[in-house]
Amino acid sequence: MKTRTPFKTAVLTVTWGWMIIFVLLPNLLVFSSSFLQRDELEFVRLPVTLENYTRLLDPLYGGVMLHSLWMAAVTTVVCLLLGYPFAFAVSRFPARLKPLLIFLVIVPFWTNSLVRTYAMKLLLSTNGIVNDLLITIGLIDEPLRMLYTEGAVIAGLVYILLPFMILPLYAVFEQLRRDLLEASYDLGAGRWETFVRVVLPLTLPGVIAGCLLVMLPAMGMFFTADVLGGAKNLLVGNIIKNQFLDARDWPFGAAASLMLTIVMALLLLAYYRSVKLIRRRGNDVALA
Amino acid sequence: MENNNKLLQLRGVSKSFGGKQVLAPTDLEIRHGEFITLLGPSGCGKTTLLRLIGGFEQPDSGSILLDGIDIAGLPPNERPVNTVFQSYALVPHMNVFDNVAYGLRAERRPREEIAARVREALAVVQLQELAARRPDQLSGGQQQRVAIARAVVKRPRLLLLDEPLSALDYKLRKQMQYELKRIQRELGITFLFVTHDQEEALSMSDRVVVMREGSIEQTGTPRDVYENPRSLFVARFVGEINVFDVEVAEVRDSDHISVRMAGRVVGLQVRGRRYDRGTRLHMLLRPEDLRLLPPDADRGIPGQVIERNYKGMTLDSVVRLDTGQEVRASEFFDEDDPDFDYRRGEPVRVSWVPGWEKLLPHED
Numbered sequence A: 001m002k003t004r005t006p007f008k009t010a011v012l013t014v015t016w017g018w019m020i021i022f023v024l025l026p027n028l029l030v031f032s033s034s035f036l037q038r039d040e041l042e043f044v045r046l047p048v049t050l051e052n053y054t055r056l057l058d059p060l061y062g063g064v065m066l067h068s069l070w071m072a073a074v075t076t077v078v079c080l081l082l083g084y085p086f087a088f089a090v091s092r093f094p095a096r097l098k099p100l101l102i103f104l105v106i107v108p109f110w111t112n113s114l115v116r117t118y119a120m121k122l123l124l125s126t127n128g129i130v131n132d133l134l135i136t137i138g139l140i141d142e143p144l145r146m147l148y149t150e151g152a153v154i155a156g157l158v159y160i161l162l163p164f165m166i167l168p169l170y171a172v173f174e175q176l177r178r179d180l181l182e183a184s185y186d187l188g189a190g191r192w193e194t195f196v197r198v199v200l201p202l203t204l205p206g207v208i209a210g211c212l213l214v215m216l217p218a219m220g221m222f223f224t225a226d227v228l229g230g231a232k233n234l235l236v237g238n239i240i241k242n243q244f245l246d247a248r249d250w251p252f253g254a255a256a257s258l259m260l261t262i263v264m265a266l267l268l269l270a271y272y273r274s275v276k277l278i279r280r281r282g283n284d285v286a287l288a
Numbered sequence B: 001m002e003n004n005n006k007l008l009q010l011r012g013v014s015k016s017f018g019g020k021q022v023l024a025p026t027d028l029e030i031r032h033g034e035f036i037t038l039l040g041p042s043g044c045g046k047t048t049l050l051r052l053i054g055g056f057e058q059p060d061s062g063s064i065l066l067d068g069i070d071i072a073g074l075p076p077n078e079r080p081v082n083t084v085f086q087s088y089a090l091v092p093h094m095n096v097f098d099n100v101a102y103g104l105r106a107e108r109r110p111r112e113e114i115a116a117r118v119r120e121a122l123a124v125v126q127l128q129e130l131a132a133r134r135p136d137q138l139s140g141g142q143q144q145r146v147a148i149a150r151a152v153v154k155r156p157r158l159l160l161l162d163e164p165l166s167a168l169d170y171k172l173r174k175q176m177q178y179e180l181k182r183i184q185r186e187l188g189i190t191f192l193f194v195t196h197d198q199e200e201a202l203s204m205s206d207r208v209v210v211m212r213e214g215s216i217e218q219t220g221t222p223r224d225v226y227e228n229p230r231s232l233f234v235a236r237f238v239g240e241i242n243v244f245d246v247e248v249a250e251v252r253d254s255d256h257i258s259v260r261m262a263g264r265v266v267g268l269q270v271r272g273r274r275y276d277r278g279t280r281l282h283m284l285l286r287p288e289d290l291r292l293l294p295p296d297a298d299r300g301i302p303g304q305v306i307e308r309n310y311k312g313m314t315l316d317s318v319v320r321l322d323t324g325q326e327v328r329a330s331e332f333f334d335e336d337d338p339d340f341d342y343r344r345g346e347p348v349r350v351s352w353v354p355g356w357e358k359l360l361p362h363e364d
Ligand SMILES: Nc1ncnc2c1ncn2[C@@H]1O[C@H](COP(=O)(O)OP(=O)(O)OP(=O)(O)O)[C@@H](O)[C@H]1O
Pocket: B017, B018, B022, B040, B041, B042, B043, B044, B045, B046, B047, B048, B049, B086, B196
C-alpha cells in the first residue's frame, strides 16, 4: 500500500489543494482579521486587539446569540416532528415508490433557496395565497399578519431545512431491521414499548445527525430572517452579514462568525459524546 | 388424556404473496407436548407457515385455532407463542442478558424473578459467561443460542423454531439437539421445529411434516415417513433411496405378484394390495435394504462396484447395474465375512431383503 501511483498523487494533491485554498485560507483570514481593527479603506488594519471579542460580550449580542439558538431549536423540533414520522412512513412504502418519494424530498434543492424564500414571502403576505384561501373558506374575515413575524421566519427555516432532517432519518429507518420489531412483538412488547426500547435507540443516531444538520445552518441563515422576518436582527447570521456588508466592520463580523463556529463546534462535540454514551449505555436506555 | 388434546389446529390456511401462492390451503394439527418438525427444501413455505402461526402474516383463508380458540385476529404480542427467528433477530444495542430478559420485562415481572429466570435460561444454552456481551461480539452459533434462550425463557405454550441449529458445528449441533429435547421435556413446551436437515428431523421429532412447494406432502412419525413414504418426493427427501421402475408382470393371488425389473421377473409379496397386470410402479429400496452378493449367486441383479466408502459402522457402495442404473448400498461392516470385501470394478449381484421393498404408483 506504500506505493504511490501518479493517479493517487494527483487525487491527493487536488484534494489537499482544494482544502487549503478554499477552506483553510479563508478560515485563517477570518481568524486573523477578528484580531484586527476596522479600516474605512482597507477593511482591516493593525494593531492586534481583542476589542472585537470584548464587544461580543455586550448583552445585546449575547441576547441575539441566545435568541438565535432558540429560533434554531424551535426549527429543529418542528423539523423533527415532521421528519421522523415522514421518514418512517417512506421506509415502509413499497420499494418501487421509495425512490420517487425521496426524489420529491430532494427536488426543492434544484431551486436556489433564496428564490424559494421569496416564494414563501408571496404565500404569506397580506394579500398572499394563504390569506386569500382562509378568507375564501370563511375562516377569517381580515387578512392575518403573517409576514415579518418570527413564525414566518421559522416556517421559512423549516421549509428550507426539512430535507436535511428527513434524509438522515430515512437512512436509519431503511437500516432498521424489520425482524427486530417482529421479535419485540413476539416477546410480548406492544407498539409503544417496541418504539421506546428498539426503534428509538436504533434511530437515535439519525435523529442527532438530522438535528445537527438543521440546527447549525438555521442559526446562520440570514436571508430567510431578512426576507421573512424584516429588518430585525433575529439570527447570528444577520449580525455577521450586517457587519460585513452594511456596517463594513470586518473584524467584528469575523469575531462574531468565529463565535458561531465555536458554538457549532461545541454542539458537534456534544453530538460525538452523546453517540458514544448511547453506545455504551444502550442497555440502560433499554432498562428505562 | 391431555396428550390427545390438540394444542394447535390449522384449517384450510393459505397464503399468497403478490398473486403467487406460497401456501396452499393447509390442515395441520399439533398435540400438546409434541415435538413436531417441518421438513422441506428451501422456499417450500416453512417460514411462511411459522409466520402465520406467530401472527406476522395474516392468512388469506382458513383459521388458526389455539386450544380451540381462533387466534387469527390476535397480534403477535398477544399470542402465547414465541419464535426463534431464522435470522436470530437479537436486539443489537442490548447485551445478552437484556436480550433474554426482554420478554420478561415486557411482562412486567419482578426484577429478582427476571434475573433468576434469565440466568437459568442462559445456563441451559451454556452462555452464562457471556451475559454481558453484545450480539456483535458473539459467534453465529452463540447468537443462535441467545435467540433460543430468549424465547424459551417466556415458557410459551408453543415454541416456533426456524432452523435454530443451522449455524452450529456438528458437535455443538448434536449437543443442542439433545438440549432442546431436554428443554422440551422438562418445560412441557410444544415445539414446532423447522429444518431442511432430514437426519435432524428424524432423530428429534415425534412427528415429521414433509412440505413441498407450499403444501404438506406427508405427516407421520419419523419411522412412518422413512419407511412408508407416500410419494417419490418424500422418499427422496427423507434419506437416500434407490428407485427402480418396474411393471406388474403377473398377479398370482391377492398376496403375490411378480414384476418385470431390469430385464428379469421378480416375485413380490404385496399383503393384500391390489395391482393390475401391466401397471407401472416405482419400487423403492433404501441403501441399507440392499445386499451385495458374489457374481455367482443364484439371485440378484448383476452389476459392477464403482465406488466403495468405509463409513466406520457401515460400508457404502455404489454399484452400476448392467442396465446402466446406479444404486447405493449400505451394509453393516462385518470383518468375518469373506464375501464382504468387494473391490472397485469387481462384478457383484445386488439383492435385497424380501419384503423390505416399497411400491408406489408410477409418477411421470
Ligand atoms: N414477504 C414475501 N413477499 C413475497 N414473497 C415471499 C415473501 N415471503 C416469502 N415469500 C416467498 O414464499 C416462498 C416460501 O418462502 P419461505 O420463507 O416460507 O420458505 P422456507 O421454506 O422457509 O425456505 P428456507 O428453507 O430457505 O428458509 C418463497 O418462494 C419466497 O420467495
